[in-house]
Amino acid sequence: MAGVWVLAENRDLTIELLNIGRDLADKVSARLTAFLPGDRDRGQEYIDCGADEVLVLPALNPEQTVDAYIPVIVDEGRREQPDIFLLSGTLRGRELAARIAARLDTGLCSQCTALNIDEKTGLLVMERLIFGGAGIQKVVCQTRPQMATIAPRTFEPARRQNREGKIRELPASPESAVKILERKPKDRAAGSITEAKVIICVGRGIEKQEDLALVNKLAAATGGEIGCTRPIAEELHWMPEDTCIGLSGKQVKPELYIGVGISGQIQHITGIRDAKVICAVNNDDQAPIFDAADYGIVGNLYEVLPELTRQLEKITNK
Amino acid sequence: MLNIVTCFKWVIDEAYIKVGASRELDLEWADYKLSDYDRNAIEEAMRIADIEGGTVTAVTVGSSDATKGIKDALSRGPEKAIFINDPAFTDLEPSQTASLLAEVIASRLQYDLIICGEGSSDLYAQQVGPRLAELLDIPCIAFVSKLDIKERQVIAERKMEDGIEVVTAPLPALVTVLPDINSPRIPGLKDTLGAAKKSVISIGKEELTGMAKPHLETTAIEAATMERHCIKFNPDAEGIKQFVDALLKEGVMG
Numbered sequence: 001m002a003g004v005w006v007l008a009e010n011r012d013l014t015i016e017l018l019n020i021g022r023d024l025a026d027k028v029s030a031r032l033t034a035f036l037p038g039d040r041d042r043g044q045e046y047i048d049c050g051a052d053e054v055l056v057l058p059a060l061n062p063e064q065t066v067d068a069y070i071p072v073i074v075d076e077g078r079r080e081q082p083d084i085f086l087l088s089g090t091l092r093g094r095e096l097a098a099r100i101a102a103r104l105d106t107g108l109c110s111q112c113t114a115l116n117i118d119e120k121t122g123l124l125v126m127e128r129l130i131f132g133g134a135g136i137q138k139v140v141c142q143t144r145p146q147m148a149t150i151a152p153r154t155f156e157p158a159r160r161q162n163r164e165g166k167i168r169e170l171p172a173s174p175e176s177a178v179k180i181l182e183r184k185p186k187d188r189a190a191g192s193i194t195e196a197k198v199i200i201c202v203g204r205g206i207e208k209q210e211d212l213a214l215v216n217k218l219a220a221a222t223g224g225e226i227g228c229t230r231p232i233a234e235e236l237h238w239m240p241e242d243t244c245i246g247l248s249g250k251q252v253k254p255e256l257y258i259g260v261g262i263s264g265q266i267q268h269i270t271g272i273r274d275a276k277v278i279c280a281v282n283n284d285d286q287a288p289i290f291d292a293a294d295y296g297i298v299g300n301l302y303e304v305l306p307e308l309t310r311q312l313e314k315i316t317n318k
Numbered sequence: 319m320l321n322i323v324t325c326f327k328w329v330i331d332e333a334y335i336k337v338g339a340s341r342e343l344d345l346e347w348a349d350y351k352l353s354d355y356d357r358n359a360i361e362e363a364m365r366i367a368d369i370e371g372g373t374v375t376a377v378t379v380g381s382s383d384a385t386k387g388i389k390d391a392l393s394r395g396p397e398k399a400i401f402i403n404d405p406a407f408t409d410l411e412p413s414q415t416a417s418l419l420a421e422v423i424a425s426r427l428q429y430d431l432i433i434c435g436e437g438s439s440d441l442y443a444q445q446v447g448p449r450l451a452e453l454l455d456i457p458c459i460a461f462v463s464k465l466d467i468k469e470r471q472v473i474a475e476r477k478m479e480d481g482i483e484v485v486t487a488p489l490p491a492l493v494t495v496l497p498d499i500n501s502p503r504i505p506g507l508k509d510t511l512g513a514a515k516k517s518v519i520s521i522g523k524e525e526l527t528g529m530a531k532p533h534l535e536t537t538a539i540e541a542a543t544m545e546r547h548c549i550k551f552n553p554d555a556e557g558i559k560q561f562v563d564a565l566l567k568e569g570v571m572g
Contacts, residue, residue, distance in 0.1 A: 065485060090478075091478050092478060094444050098412070098445040098447075101445070101449070102448070102452035105533075106533055107532075107533025107534040108445060110442070110444055131335055132440075132442075134541065134542060135540065135541060135542055136538075138536065138537045139537065140535050141535075142533055178485050181484045182484040184481050198570070230497070233498070234498050241463075241477070248355070256568075266332055267332075269544075273542075276568070277565065279561070285550065290548060290550060292544055292546055293547075294548070295564050297557060297561055298552070299557075300553065304558065311555075311559060311562050312562060315562065315571060316571070
C-alpha cells in the first residue's frame, strides 16, 4: 500500500507536515508515516495528529549531525517504497532531502509553496518560486517517491484528536563522516523576526548607521522587530545576518511589514510575499517596492518616519 | 597542495524578466549572469587556494550560450575551466546537472575540495551540491558561512536556524557556501583579458556515458503576481494620517 512520509527536525515542524501529509494521504488512500528523531515519547502525539505509523530514529551521539540518519532512512525507503515523501525545508532538511533524493534516484521539488493531487493522474502537483520569486513553476515527479521540501510555516499545524497507530523503532545509524566540533545556540532572548507580528525593515535608503535610531522608534511604536535587506547586513554590517529578509535570508509572514528606504528587488520581495499587509516608505515613486505594497508613502524617510512614529504612538498610547 | 573544484552556473538575470499580458514570463530581453552564490563559491575556492596552495578548476554544465560565463568565471581567478557543453544541456533539473558534473569530475579531475554555491539564482533548488557529493560518495557540508582547512580536514561553520554548528569532515569533501562567507571580487580589465588566455576543456555529450533521465516534469511556468492594493500617500501629516487610518482599518495595528 502506498505511503506518504513526513520528516522534520523538530516537533512543531512535524505537526505542520502531518496536517498537509494527512490531507494528501486521504486523497490518495495511503498510510501516513512520520519520522521521529530521538524522543520516542512523542510517538502518540504524532499519531493523534494524523500519523498511522511513527518511525523512531534512535538518538544520535552528540557529535553526530542529522546526516547520520540518511542511510537508515534510505534503507527504509527502498523497503517500503513510499509514494510521497515531504521534508521540512529547514537548512538541515533541505540538505537531507537532496541527499536522500540522490540515493533513491528520484526527483525533489525544493521549497514547495503549494501541493495538490491531480485527480486524473493521481500525481502530486507541486508549485515553487523560480527566478528569485518572479515566476511560479509547477512540477510533477515521474519517479517514486515524489519528494518535496516545504518551508516552515507554509501549512497550519495539525489538530490533535484521539487516534490509534503503530510506533516502530528503526536501527541505529552508522557514524557519519561529518562530525560536530561545537554548537553555539542562538541567543533566545533576542526576538525572532520569523515570529514577529510587525516587522520594520530597513534598506539602503538609510544613510548612516546612527539613523537606525529613527527606525528603532518606529519599531517601538508598533511593537515590531527590525529586519533588513542583504546589503545592510552583508556589506555595511549594520545589522546581524539573521535579520536579513529575502529569498536567501529569512522568509517572513508578519501581519504588518513596513519597508523603509527599500527599493524592492525581487529576492527581497519574495521573502515578504506572505505578509498580510505590506507598506513602504521611499522617496522614489518608481521604486518596485510600491508595486508589491498595499500602502506606500512617497517621500523622504527622514521627514516621514518621525511624523509616522508620532501618529502611531498617539494611537497605541490611547 | 589542494586540488579545488568549484562549480558554477550561467543563468538568466531575473532583473530583466518581464511579465507578459497573460501572466507568462517574457524572457526574450533577459540578459545572463554568473549565478550570484557561485561568485561566492569561486571566491572561496581562490581564498583557500591562496592560503593552502593549490589549483582551482571551475566547472559548468550548459549549452554554448554559457561561453561568456566561462570567461566571467575565469576572470575571478581559477586556473582553468571545464565546460560540459551540449545543446541538450539546457533546462536540466538538479539531478541531471549533478550526474553530469559527477561523471566528469570523477573521471577527469583530481579533487580534494569541491565548493558550490548554496543554490542557483534562477531555480534556487539547492540540490546540485548535496546530490553531487552523494554521487561522488564524499562528505557534504551545506550552508557554510566560514571555511578552513586543517591537516586535511575541513572545518566549517554552518549557520542553522537554531544557532551555529561547527563541523569537521575529512577531505575529499564538498561544501556549499552562503553569500555571507566572503565578498566576491569584481574582475578588472586585466582579469578579463587574462581569462581569455586560460585553458578551457570542452566536453560534449558524445564523450559521456549519457545524460540521466529527468525525474521532474515542469507542467507550467507563470509569473508570480502579487495582489496588493498599491495605494500611495503624500509624505505630509495629512497623507501619513490617511496611511495610519488604512492600517487601523486592516486591523494590523495592535
